[in-house]
Amino acid sequence: MTSAATLGHLAADSTTAAAESQGFLSPTGVEVAFLLVGLVTFGAAVVTVTTRQLVHAALWLVVALGGLAVEYLLLTAEFIAWVQVLIYVGAVVVLILFGLMLTRAPIGRSPDADSGNRWAALTVAVAAAAALVWVVVDAFRTTWIDLDGPAAGSTAVTGASLFQNWVLPFEALSVLLLAALVGAIVLSRRAKANHVTEAGRPTGPNGSGKDGVR
Amino acid sequence: MHLAYPAVLSVLLFCTGLYGVLARRNAILVLMSVELMLNAVNLNLVAFDVWLSKAAEETLHSGQALTLFTIAIAAAEIGIGLAIVLAVHRNRGTSDIDKLRDTAEGPDGEDPGTGASATGPAAEKAEATA
Numbered sequence: 001m002t003s004a005a006t007l008g009h010l011a012a013d014s015t016t017a018a019a020e021s022q023g024f025l026s027p028t029g030v031e032v033a034f035l036l037v038g039l040v041t042f043g044a045a046v047v048t049v050t051t052r053q054l055v056h057a058a059l060w061l062v063v064a065l066g067g068l069a070v071e072y073l074l075l076t077a078e079f080i081a082w083v084q085v086l087i088y089v090g091a092v093v094v095l096i097l098f099g100l101m102l103t104r105a106p107i108g109r110s111p112d113a114d115s116g117n118r119w120a121a122l123t124v125a126v127a128a129a130a131a132l133v134w135v136v137v138d139a140f141r142t143t144w145i146d147l148d149g150p151a152a153g154s155t156a157v158t159g160a161s162l163f164q165n166w167v168l169p170f171e172a173l174s175v176l177l178l179a180a181l182v183g184a185i186v187l188s189r190r191a192k193a194n195h196v197t198e199a200g201r202p203t204g205p206n207g208s209g210k211d212g213v214r
Numbered sequence: 215m216h217l218a219y220p221a222v223l224s225v226l227l228f229c230t231g232l233y234g235v236l237a238r239r240n241a242i243l244v245l246m247s248v249e250l251m252l253n254a255v256n257l258n259l260v261a262f263d264v265w266l267s268k269a270a271e272e273t274l275h276s277g278q279a280l281t282l283f284t285i286a287i288a289a290a291e292i293g294i295g296l297a298i299v300l301a302v303h304r305n306r307g308t309s310d311i312d313k314l315r316d317t318a319e320g321p322d323g324e325d326p327g328t329g330a331s332a333t334g335p336a337a338e339k340a341e342a343t344a
Binding site for chain 1: 215216217218219220221222223225226227228229230231232233234236237238239240241242243245246247249250253256257260261263264265267268269273274275278279281282283285286287288289290291292293294296297298299300301303309310311312
């Protein structure tokens with residue numbers, strides 16, 4: 001049976017022969033795991049965009065991003081999965097939580113979290129989802145990912161391709177990160193410097209005292 | 215694995231982020247929805263890279279390299295975005311997108327149609343906050 005499957009693969013990849021050998025309504029274990037984790041991820045994403053408690057939204061975003069990291073692991077992209085955990089769950093969500101804490105005290109429910117045009121937004125989102133799901137399922141109905149064999153996204157493979165073929169974009173990206181760092185510092189400092197000068201001009205000693213503190 | 219599984223999940227996550235961007239009012243919640251959309255694109259890139267690396271003998275691994283670049287750019291984007299949101303919050307006292315209508319045209323302005331009167335209060339506010 002396995003030889004027949006491999007023969008089907010060799011004869012015509014991602015055609016009807018492969019479709020008959022794979023079976024449409026008999027999901028494998030990886031597919032079942034992908035489906036379950038995908039349901040958790042999608043549910044967490046929906047709660048993220050609909051909950052009225054801002055901190056809870058950020059924490060559900062952690063669940064959604066962690067579920068995506070598990071999906072990357074199931075797709076044999078290990079390095080991307082751990083980068084996802086490190087950067088998104090580790091850095092981005094912490095930044096978002098800091099931003100929430102600094103802009104408002106988000107304890108409890110905030111009834112003005114949703115805009116007035118949420119029904120129009122829901123219509124647009126559902127229409128886009130229906131159209132895209134129809135197109136994607138119709139286009140890739142007979143396409144299977146071959147997850148057997150060596151992992152397609154192990155650290156060795158990713159590092160080799162990144163530093164053999166993608167060195168110039170990689171270095172350009174480091175310049176971009178530096179620019180973003182400088183830009184964030186400038187954006188934060190300009191407002192603070194203006195604040196200090198505005199507060200410092202009329203009230204001399206108090207403003208200088210604030211200067212010393214800052 | 216059927217390719218439709220990650221593709222459909224990516225579509226659903228993208229449309230969830232689209233709803234969040236359109237329906238949320240707090241700027242930081244909008245940024246979180248943008249992160250969801252970026253992650254949907256990342257999942258698509260990884261799934262198609264894994265498929266093509268086996269099916270088409272594609273050795274560049276462009277999908278995974280672009281995913282790494284997208285993650286780094288998303289980190290930069292969230293840093294800059296939060297700096298902007300904090301600066302706006304410090305100047306205006308709110309991070310509510312519906313209230314930041316200085317450059318808006320339409321029925322909320324005083325005179326929709328005359329450019330001079332529309333730029334007048336906006337310029338005054340810009341000077342006041344600068």
